[in-house]
């Protein structure tokens with residue numbers, strides 16, 4: 439299937455910033471159905487140095503784990519306290535129209551925030567607020583937030599569970615990856631990188647199930663809408679740096695610079711289907 443995504447049953451209307459800010463009691467956003475990613479096998483706890491087996495028998499040369507550069511500390515990183523998820527839940531009401539009540543946006547043009555780490559959300563909101571990350575909608579949304587609000591909202595979304603989409607298992611027709619499926623191209627890169635082009639394995643920082651790392655603020659990617667991941671990778675490939683001055687972090691600019699369009703599409707769809715196999719056992723309803 440071609441880039442299938444979960445399209446919400448409720449069409450989320452693109453609100454103007456002003457209208458969205460007034461939305462104190464937003465309509466309950468439709469919960470993203472917990473779809474199972476058919477194309478993504480539960481990521482095994484494979485070490486970064488193990489290349490993922492490819493369908494065609496091809497082997498990917500694994501890159502050694504890169505030294506994980508810490509994310510630049512925010513210039514004015516002095517939050518009053520760590521985030522309070524309860525306070526954050528109330529504050530996140532203004533975000534529900536686009537990102538979903540629990541951070542699982544049903545409209546793929548808005549990134550999922552559910553399960554994202556507090557520090558990462560706080561950092562991005564700080565960047566929007568200070569104009570270091572440019573987006574017309576989000577600079578408006580972040581304008582009124584205090585550093586503590588950003589922390590609280592981050593803590594709230596961090597406690598929510600990210601749903602996952604379905605990865606694209608269309609077969610590539612031509613080129614060096616002919617006969618492989620899109621998600622397999624992404625899987626190989628995600629797990630093994632591509633040494634020849636200095637592309638590191640994504641799991642070194644974002645983890646085998648795409649959960650990221652809350653400490654150094656490596657964002658969770660698993661389940662993210664493919665279109666958003668494509669846009670972010672294209673931005674980084676084009677030389678975009680996250681943050682400016684003291685807050686600048688060019689880790690992803692380096693990672694993405696040698697990715698092809700096909701790589702990006704494969705990665706984005708693999709990531710959309712990526713999730714930890716943590717489905718709870720279901721009690722039998724009858725004998």
Ligand code: HEC
Pocket residue numbers: 452453454455458529530532533534535536537547548549551559562563572573575576579580591657669
């Ligand atoms: C009108 C729609 C809309 C509303 C309302 C909205 N956002 Fe966003 N948000 C977006 C869009 C669009 C993006 C993607 C921006 C980009 O591509 O850079 C985004 C991106 C983000 C990101 C970056 C995610 C990432 O993975 O880097 C965060 C964090 C975020 N929003 C938080 C919030 C919070 C908190 C609120 C409420 C206070 C909110 N948003 C309200 C549309 C919205």
Ligand code: HEC
Pocket residue numbers: 504505506507509549561627628637638639640641642643644655656657659667670671680681687689690693705
């Ligand atoms: C050395 C660590 C490292 C490696 C390796 C790495 N990343 Fe990242 N990635 C980061 C950091 C740090 C950020 C957040 C930058 C910031 O603070 O804005 C990030 C951000 C991202 C984002 C943006 C997420 C969002 O919500 O907006 C995407 C997408 C992404 N990485 C994909 C990848 C892919 C795909 C690969 C493998 C090809 C990869 N990364 C390899 C550290 C890494």
